[in-house]
Every structure is written in C-alpha cells, then in structure tokens.
Amino acid sequence: MHEELIDKDTISKLLRLVRLYVLKNSGSIQDVEDVMQDGLLTFFQKYAKKELVISEKPEYYIFSICKYIWLKELEKRKRIQLSGNYLVEEIEDSDCMIKEKERKEKIIEILEINIKLLSTKCQKVFDLRRDGLTCKEIAEVLQLKNDQMVKDKHYRCKQRLLELVKQDKAYRDFINDA
Amino acid sequence: MMPKKSNNLISGFLSGNLSKKNKTRFLKKASTDRDFVKKLVREVDLDEVFEDEFGLGKDEDGELEKHIPVRIRFLFSFLAAAIFIGAIVVSVSLIDTKESRLFNKYYHPIEDSNLVSRGEPNSGITEVRIGLLLYYQENYIEAIRHLNNAASDTNNLEIVNLYLGLSYMGVENYEQAIGAFQTNKDDFYALEIKWYLGLCYLKTGQINKAVTSFELLTSSKGEFGKDSRTLVRKLR
Numbered sequence: 001m002h003e004e005l006i007d008k009d010t011i012s013k014l015l016r017l018v019r020l021y022v023l024k025n026s027g028s029i030q031d032v033e034d035v036m037q038d039g040l041l042t043f044f045q046k047y048a049k050k051e052l053v054i055s056e057k058p059e060y061y062i063f064s065i066c067k068y069i070w071l072k073e074l075e076k077r078k079r080i081q082l083s084g085n086y087l088v089e090e091i092e093d094s095d096c097m098i099k100e101k102e103r104k105e106k107i108i109e110i111l112e113i114n115i116k117l118l119s120t121k122c123q124k125v126f127d128l129r130r131d132g133l134t135c136k137e138i139a140e141v142l143q144l145k146n147d148q149m150v151k152d153k154h155y156r157c158k159q160r161l162l163e164l165v166k167q168d169k170a171y172r173d174f175i176n177d178a
Numbered sequence: 179m180m181p182k183k184s185n186n187l188i189s190g191f192l193s194g195n196l197s198k199k200n201k202t203r204f205l206k207k208a209s210t211d212r213d214f215v216k217k218l219v220r221e222v223d224l225d226e227v228f229e230d231e232f233g234l235g236k237d238e239d240g241e242l243e244k245h246i247p248v249r250i251r252f253l254f255s256f257l258a259a260a261i262f263i264g265a266i267v268v269s270v271s272l273i274d275t276k277e278s279r280l281f282n283k284y285y286h287p288i289e290d291s292n293l294v295s296r297g298e299p300n301s302g303i304t305e306v307r308i309g310l311l312l313y314y315q316e317n318y319i320e321a322i323r324h325l326n327n328a329a330s331d332t333n334n335l336e337i338v339n340l341y342l343g344l345s346y347m348g349v350e351n352y353e354q355a356i357g358a359f360q361t362n363k364d365d366f367y368a369l370e371i372k373w374y375l376g377l378c379y380l381k382t383g384q385i386n387k388a389v390t391s392f393e394l395l396t397s398s399k400g401e402f403g404k405d406s407r408t409l410v411r412k413l414r
Contacts, residue, residue, distance in 0.1 A: 044209035
C-alpha cells in the first residue's frame with residue numbers, strides 16, 4: 001500500500017505554480033498558504049482513500065485542485081462584495097510581486113543571520129556557492145578531495161542551518177505574522 | 179507547538195528518508211491534520227528560498243554526466259584505487275575477519291562540527307564544547323568524561339550522545355558506544371547515528387543488526403548512502 005508518495009520537489013513546484021496563480025488572480029501571500037494547505041489536504045485525503053493513483057507529474061493534478069479551490073474562494077468573495085456592498089481590495093500584480101519579493105528577502109536575511117552561527121567551513125561553502133562557484137571550484141578553494149565532498153558538506157550544512165532557522169524567534173514571528 | 183514526531187516526519191519527508199512505516203504515518207497526518215500540512219508547506223517554502231539563494235542547483239548535479247573526460251579520469255582513478263585497495267585487502271585478509279576488515283575500511287572519526295546543538299543554540303554548551311574539542315584532539319577518555327557531565331543538560335542530549343558514542347568508539351568500547359547511540363532519539367543526527375551504530379554492530383559481530391542499520395541508510399544521498407549499499411551487499 002502507498003509505495004510511493006509525492007516528494008519535496010513536487011510540493012516545491014506546486015508552491016511556485018500556486019503562488020503565481022493566486023497572486024496574479026487577486027490573492028495575497030496568506031491566500032497562497034491557505035490554498036496550498038487546502039489543496040494538499042484534499043490530495044492526501046484522496047490518496048489515502050486510494051481514490052487516485054499518483055501520475056508522473058502529480059503537481060499538475062494538485063494544482064488543478066488548488067485552482068478550483070481558489071476560484072471557489074474568489075466566487076465566495078464576490079458574493080460577499082455584492083450582498084454586503086463590500087469592496088474586495090484589488091491588488092495590482094506588481095504590488096503582489098513586491099510583497100512576495102519582500103517576503104523572500106526577509107527569509108534570506110534570517111538565513112544569513114543564522115549562517116553566521118555555523119562553522120567557518122559551512123559559511124565558506126555557502127558564500128562560495130552564492131558567488132557562483134561550481135562544486136568543483138569550491139572543492140579546489142576549500143581543498144576538498146572532490147565535488148562530491150562539497151555536495152555532502154553542503155547538504156549537512158544546509159540541514160544544520162534550516163534547524164537553526166526554524167528555532168529562530170525572528171523566523172517564527174515572521175511566518176506567523178505573514 | 180508541533181509535536182516532535184510530526185517534525186521528524188516532515189524532516190524525513192524533505193530529505194527523502196522516510197521508512198515505509200513512516201510513509202504511512204506521514205500520509206495519515208497529511209490527510210487529517212491541517213497544522214501538519216501548514217508546517218509542511220512552510221518548510222518546503224523555506225527550503226525553496228534557501229535553494230534559490232545558496233543551493234547547488236539541479237543542473238550542476240548532472241554536470242558529471244555531461245563531462246565524459248572527467249568520468250574517464252574518475253574511472254581510471256577508481257580502478258587504480260580499487261587495485262591498491264584490493265592488494266591491501268588480500269594482505270590483510272590473511273590475518274583478519276571479514277567484519278573487521280569492513281569496519282576498518284569504513285570507520286573514520288567524524289569530520290568536524292559547528293559546535294552548535296540542536297536544542298538551544300549557544301546556551302549551556304561549555305561542557306559539550308570542551309568534549310567535542312577533546313574528541314577532535316583524539317583525547318577520547320577526557321572527551322567521554324566531559325560529555326558524560328554534559329549529558330545532564332537535556333537541551334544538548336542529541337549532540338552529546340552522538341559524540342559520546344563516537345568517543346567510546348575511539349577507545350574501542352563498542353558496547354558503550356552502542357548504548358550512547360541508541361539513547362539518541364533525535365533525527366537531526368540520524369544519518370551519522372545509524373552509520374556509526376551499524377559499524378559498532380559490525381565490529382561486535384552483530385551482523386543482522388548491522389545490516390538493519392545500514393539498510394536504513396541505503397536510500398539516503400551522499401557517502402553514507404553509497405557506502406551503506408556496498409556494506410549491505412557485502413554482508414548479506
């Protein structure tokens with residue numbers, strides 16, 4: 001039963017699709033999160049009940065669920081607008097994109113602060129990677145045996161960093177306020 | 179606050195390291211628990227921002243596949259290393275058991291650490307820090323003493339148990355090392371723990387347990403995964 005689940009990359013691709021779709025269609029960053037939650041929850045429920053088989057590109061299937069959820073939500077908001085003489089705030093595309101950019105920059109800022117808590121070697125790996133060096137070049141600079149060692153190091157440093165970020169009060173406050 | 183088990187399920191999912199049993203647990207949570215899905219989405223989002231800014235990128239993963247000369251050079255290096263290792267293995271095999279040979283081949287003290295514990299970064303870790311420094315200086319007996327002192331600090335248990343186990347391995351006290359590794363319930367050092375626990379079982383002749391430990395790593399990326407697949411194949 002359930003030999004294969006969808007993976008992180010699928011959710012990551014889905015998140016990009018949903019973000020773009022919702023933000024372009026009058027939604028906010030909070031709406032993106034809500035739609036993602038509802039979409040994934042629906043998908044996992046169907047999957048757990050064996051009502052569907054995971055296809056080659058499940059993100060498109062889940063995306064169609066998310067689109068449906070968002071359209072329903074928009075419909076609901078329009079009804080509220082008509083019945084209660086309530087104007088739904090129209091957000092321009094560019095405004096959404098600016099907010100999204102600001103959100104991303106804030107997360108990067110938190111990541112940067114926490115990177116400083118890592119070992120010097122981890123910091124160097126991330127700095128060099130950010131400067132655009134390939135794994136092979138990083139291996140040369142850090143005098144590591146080969147690029148595979150850089151990849152291993154990068155993976156471990158990333159795990160440590162994300163753990164630190166998740167414990168960081170600034171990050172927790174940020175995602176709860178977003 | 180999300181229960182620790184849920185956090186572990188999400189971490190396992192993100193690293194592609196969920197066992198069959200945990201996949202079922204994950205699915206159950208994801209299909210019934212809205213907070214769980216919310217946390218999952220947030221962690222994927224964080225991971226995505228990290229990858230965009232500091233990640234290695236997908237293209238580079240395929241780089242070795244595209245550059246054939248590098249592969250050929252690698253193949254020659256590999257063959258040379260294999261011949262060299264083969265010669266050593268043949269000579270050592272006259273005086274050693276298969277398990278010991280495998281242990282000696284795959285056991286290396288852990289590389290380094292950022293000295294930051296998982297629980298409370300930079301708080302109350304003096305004893306841990308000293309223990310770790312002593313471990314890196316290969317002063318395992320003193321490292322054990324300091325790490326045992328630090329074990330009373332519950333915030334730092336995960337890192338303490340990992341290095342306590344490693345220090346016991348350093349003085350070849352494998353039973354104590356197994357005890358220390360088994361105490362660790364946290365997923366942050368799961369790969370290291372499973373790997374070194376497997377090596378301890380191998381060294382103490384508990385082959386079935388060693389295989390079970392290595393099997394848990396066979397699907398993981400990186401050196402542990404690769405070496406575990408080799409060891410499982412050799413030990414079966």
